[in-house]
Amino acid sequence: MFTGLVEKIGTVSSLEPLDTSVSGGGGTSLTIADCDEILTDAHLGDSISVNGTCLTVTAFEKSWFKVGVAPETLRRTNLGALTETSKVNLERAVKGDTRMGGHIVQGHVDTIAKILAVTPDENSLVLRMQPRDIEALRYIVEKGFITLDGASLTVTQVKDGEDGWFEVMLIAYTQEKIVTAAKKVGDFVNVEIDVVAKYVEKGVQAYFAGTAGGNMGILEKMVGKIVEEKLKQ
Known part of the structure; x- marks a missing residue:
């Protein structure tokens, strides 16, 4: 870990x-x-x-x-x-007495993502990336954790869909400490999704499978309603 x-x-x-x-x-x-x-x-x-x-x-x-x-x-x-x-x-790998300054990272790469844009924002850099396996976007949420080339970063924006993407911002200090800051448009980064998101998805699926007789349509309607309300904001 x-x-x-x-x-x-x-x-x-x-x-x-x-x-x-x-x-x-x-x-x-x-x-x-x-x-x-x-x-x-x-x-x-x-x-x-x-x-x-x-x-x-x-x-x-x-x-x-x-x-x-x-x-x-x-x-x-x-x-x-x-x-x-x-x-x-x-x-x-962490020791038992390591301070968890980042988040839990397994070192298991889920997919790679292509850098679509690198945009300066004062002394920071905004990287926009698109996963090779686009379905990975369902685990990526704004303000959530993501691991890029082994670095724990915070997602700043997400666009879902077949042409979807996500963004992170690298502050000046981070730019000096990781190789990802030197990458260009068209380069690829390793992506590990926050494992907690996978456990939540599996737990929710199991819950609805048990309480709704396996009718996952109920869950789909609930998620659809949440998305609809979000789009109205």
Whole structure:
């Protein structure tokens, strides 16, 4: 588990194919350097979030560590687009006494999102993004949590629908601490939805399935009424 508070920006120093005798074929071994600060208490097998993706440390020295990235992870995240010298957000897994300054982050990327616009707002940046899996928007709400490339951020605006999108604002301090601030229109970010939203959805579905004889139409009408009232405001 992670908090979404990026500890260090690391640099990809090498990418190599995974040993097929171990991995079964495919995948990439990443070596990430310039990260002395987060390796002082490292152990083999530790979890480190790399751009919001929970990966296992397979080797390390004072200033670098190595992780294996499976083919499925390369398909579902933006890690497949990394090259030598790419910058990545890094965070160690939390300890029991860690202060939760961000929110609960699993390191399980739900989808990637394409940056549609980057708009300055005084010394802040507004990023507008569209998820590759557009249905993910149902879990994204204004003022809710979202994890982008491993960074815990607050959603400032959401537009639902097939051409929907969501926005976040990066203050000046955050721009200096995460790689996402340097990305351009057309680039992709890893997205992890707040897991609480998924639990709420499942719980509500189970409740109505039990109390309404499985008639989910009641829930749909309720949601439709809430949306209708919202649009009138």
